[in-house]
Amino acid sequence: MSSIDGGDIRKLVVACDAGMGSSVMLAAQLRRELRKMPVIVEHHAIASIPSDADVVLCQAGLADRVRAGAPRSVVVGFRMFLGDPAVARVVAAVKQGGVVVGTTGG
Structure with a gap:
């Protein structure tokens, strides 16, 4: 299981399987919440997650x-x-x- 200190997170990606719906809204919400922090929040399809993503948030079933x-990223699944x-x-x-700890399993 991987982990990263919150202060070391510079790029946070919300990943989705195909659509541009709820995951895009989550990325926008996180941009607003973290706007004063030195963190870039992006939305990407699973197939195009950038290699410099520190943390990737995704639905648990996609983890x-x-x-x-994205083997170098800390992956956090949510429900x-x-x-x-x-x-x-x-x-x-x-x-x-x-510390942000990656989740295991899907």
């Missing part, structure tokens, strides 16, 4: 595919697009410090 496509504790932990680690 194995994301890990295969809900709004109000998910895993997403809240990443935001808190960026803002207040702490």
Whole structure:
């Protein structure tokens, strides 16, 4: 399992399987929440996750595919697009410090 200190996160990617729906809204929400932090928030399809992504957020069921496509990134799976504790932990680690731990399994 991989991890990263919240203060070391410079690029956060929200990855999706195909669409441009809820994951785009989550990326926009995270951009607003982290606008004062030195973090770039982007949205990408799983097939095009940039190699410099520090953390990749994705639906839990997609985590194995994301890990295969972004092996150097910390992958955090979530279950809900709004109000998910895993997403809240990443935001808190960026803002207040702490470690982001990648999730295992899908």
